[in-house]
Amino acid sequence: MTDLENILPLWHELEAAGADYVLATVVDVEGPSYRKPGARMLIAQDGRRAGTVSGGCLEAEVAKRAWWLTESGPVVRRYSTAADDGDMPYGSGCGGVVYVLLERSSTAAVLLRALEEAFHARAPLAIATVLDGAGIGERAFAGPTISAEQHASGLNQNLNSTLSDLALEALRAAQPVDQRLTVNDVSTRVWVDYRAARPGLWVFGAGDDARPIVQLARHLGWFVAVADGRSHLATRDRFPSADSVVTLPMAKMSPGNPSPLADLHSTDAAILVTHSFEQDSRIMAALLARESLPAYVGVLGPQRRTREVLNEAAKLLGLDTNAARVEQWLEHLHAPTGLDIGAETPAAIALSIIAEIQLTLNNGSALPLRQVRAVGPVPTKA
Numbered sequence: 001m002t003d004l005e006n007i008l009p010l011w012h013e014l015e016a017a018g019a020d021y022v023l024a025t026v027v028d029v030e031g032p033s034y035r036k037p038g039a040r041m042l043i044a045q046d047g048r049r050a051g052t053v054s055g056g057c058l059e060a061e062v063a064k065r066a067w068w069l070t071e072s073g074p075v076v077r078r079y080s081t082a083a084d085d086g087d088m089p090y091g092s093g094c095g096g097v098v099y100v101l102l103e104r105s106s107t108a109a110v111l112l113r114a115l116e117e118a119f120h121a122r123a124p125l126a127i128a129t130v131l132d133g134a135g136i137g138e139r140a141f142a143g144p145t146i147s148a149e150q151h152a153s154g155l156n157q158n159l160n161s162t163l164s165d166l167a168l169e170a171l172r173a174a175q176p177v178d179q180r181l182t183v184n185d186v187s188t189r190v191w192v193d194y195r196a197a198r199p200g201l202w203v204f205g206a207g208d209d210a211r212p213i214v215q216l217a218r219h220l221g222w223f224v225a226v227a228d229g230r231s232h233l234a235t236r237d238r239f240p241s242a243d244s245v246v247t248l249p250m251a252k253m254s255p256g257n258p259s260p261l262a263d264l265h266s267t268d269a270a271i272l273v274t275h276s277f278e279q280d281s282r283i284m285a286a287l288l289a290r291e292s293l294p295a296y297v298g299v300l301g302p303q304r305r306t307r308e309v310l311n312e313a314a315k316l317l318g319l320d321t322n323a324a325r326v327e328q329w330l331e332h333l334h335a336p337t338g339l340d341i342g343a344e345t346p347a348a349i350a351l352s353i354i355a356e357i358q359l360t361l362n363n364g365s366a367l368p369l370r371q372v373r374a375v376g377p378v379p380t381k382a
Contacts, residue, residue, distance in 0.1 A: 002221030003051035004119055007042045010050040011112055014105075020045060022066040023108035024100050026053050027076060027131055027191050028178075031096030037176065038193050043067075053100055057081055066102050074103035074137030101129070107137040117145045118195060122223055122265060125195040126171040128163040133188045142167035163190065170194045198223050199361055202264055202294070204283050205273035206233035206245075212350035213271070214242050220354070225263070229279050250282060261286055269296035269357045271337055277305075281312035288313055288329065296360045298337025298353060306335040339366065 014021045022043040026035055034055030041051035043063045053062060058079050069075050079098045111127065118125035125143040130136050140163035162181060170177045170192040177192035199222040203210050206228035217224045218241045226242045228234040229250035239245050244263070264270065270287065272280045280299070287293060299306045310326045319325070338352035339359070359366050 001219065002119075003040050004115055005221055006050040007040060007112070008116055010042055010044065010048060014042075014044055015109070020105050021108070022063075022070055022102055022104060023112065024051075024053050024062050024066065024102050025193075026098055027101045027129075028099040029096055030099075033081075033096040033098055035098070037191070038195070054079075054081070054098060058098060058100075062100060062102070070102050070104050074101060074107055076101050076131050076136070101131065101137075103137050107139075111139065114141050114143075114146060115195070118143055119198055121145045122198045122200060124171060124174065124197045126167040126192055127195070128167040128170070128177075128190055128192045130163070131189045131191050133186055135188065138163070140164040140167045142171040166190055166192050197265070197267055200225070200265055200268035201357065202227060202261075202268060202270040203242075203273060204228065204248075204270065204279070205275065205300075206230065206235075206238060207273065207275060209346045209349065210273055211239070212347045213273070213353060214239055216350050216354045218242070220358070223268075228274060229276075248279075248283075250279065261290070264290075264294060266292050266294060267361075268294045269298070269361065270294045271296075271298040271300070271353060271357075272309075273300045273337075275300075277309065277312070280309045281316065284309050285313040285316035289317060293332055296357050297333050298356070299333055299335040300337055301335075303330070303335050306330065306333065334360070 011021070024041045024043065026033075026037050026039040028037055029035075035053055039051070039053050041049055041053045041059060041062065043049045043066050045067070047063070049059065049063055052059060058081065061079065062077075065077075069077060077100050079100060081096055081098070114125060114127070121144070123144045125141065125145065128140045128142075130138045140160070142164065166177055166179075171194065174194060174196065176194045177190075179190060181188050181190055199220075201213075201217045201222050202225045203213055203217075204227050206226050210226060214224050214226060223244075224242045225244040225246060226234060226239045227246040227248050229248045231247040234245055234247045236242075236245050272283055274280055274283070284299075287297060299309065307326055307330065310329050311321045314321050314325065334356060337356065338349060339356045341348070341352045341355070343349045343352040358364070365372060
């Protein structure tokens with residue numbers, strides 16, 4: 001589960017009780033760090049906390065001092081995990097320095113509400129936050145779920161348009177922004193946290209081998225939908241952790257009727273694990289009929305079978321079977337789905353599939369980290 005999924009239940013409980021809280025957000029790191037900017041932790045006055053800002057070496061220290069540090073408003077604090085750092089090193093962590101924004105509910109509530117709405121809508125969100133000076137903690141938001149009332153939080157007029165512009169810039173570029181501005185002749189640091197849309201995975205097929213796939217994807221915090229034409233398999237009892245379980249109306253699964261896949265986003269991943277040639281062919285035809293394929297489409301089984309599925313999908317689309325067309329489609333598919341990690345059991349096969357989806361959606365290299373750390377970032381395909 002994501003930090004946010006862990007934070008939201010505690011946040012709702014504290015809000016309902018009218019209790020104050022502190023939200024801790026990683027806003028910068030120097031050197032190696034287990035968590036990156038954007039990691040969050042919620043701290044209640046009774047000592048409860050949800051989320052993390054490190055691998056476990058900083059949480060207790062951050063929580064211990066959070067309340068008195070925020071008595072006068074939001075503050076950014078430096079925490080070192082380097083053993084030889086004389087400036088208050090904590091634990092024997094990664095050896096880097098972590099900067100954490102601490103704020104009370106008066107400024108954090110609007111942020112958490114915006115994060116929750118974007119999370120459930122599976123929409124991107126950009127949050128421009130002032131990190132120093134008199135305006136520390138002031139914000140502007142940009143994203144499809146942001147209303148006019150939520151657009152800015154506690155802004156003075158001099159910062160309003162500037163922060164809004166930076167948030168929109170980060171949203172359009174789909175990446176964070178960190179820069180210094182001059183406001184009223186004072187240098188001010190603004191950090192824009194870009195939150196990509198929540199990843200979604202559609203598992204077409206509700207057999208036993210789909211269960212570990214769903215469990216792993218939900219453990220990562222992805223939105224997961226399970227869809228199958230067999231109503232006795234596509235049930236909530238079999239997939240209690242899935243966000244959605246759908247019985248596909250196979251008779252209506254045609255290229256001219258996209259409604260069964262209406263909730264499938266272009267940024268989502270889809271895998272075909274029905275073990276049914278007819279179902280796979282109809283689902284594939286419906287996917288190919290969309291304006292664009294999902295970001296990842298994987299097909300279980302040998303590539304020979306996938307070619308047969310594509311040929312049948314072409315017929316359903318009213319197209320002549322054409323070897324060149326099939327090969328062109330095949331280039332955009334992950335068939336067979338998964339990475340070669342020596343997987344044999346259903347759980348290991350699920351891991352190989354989830355790993356390839358993670359790799360594809362996040363443009364990773366799949367190299368061992370010791371190799372990446374030794375030579376630096378590896379260029380990825382455009």
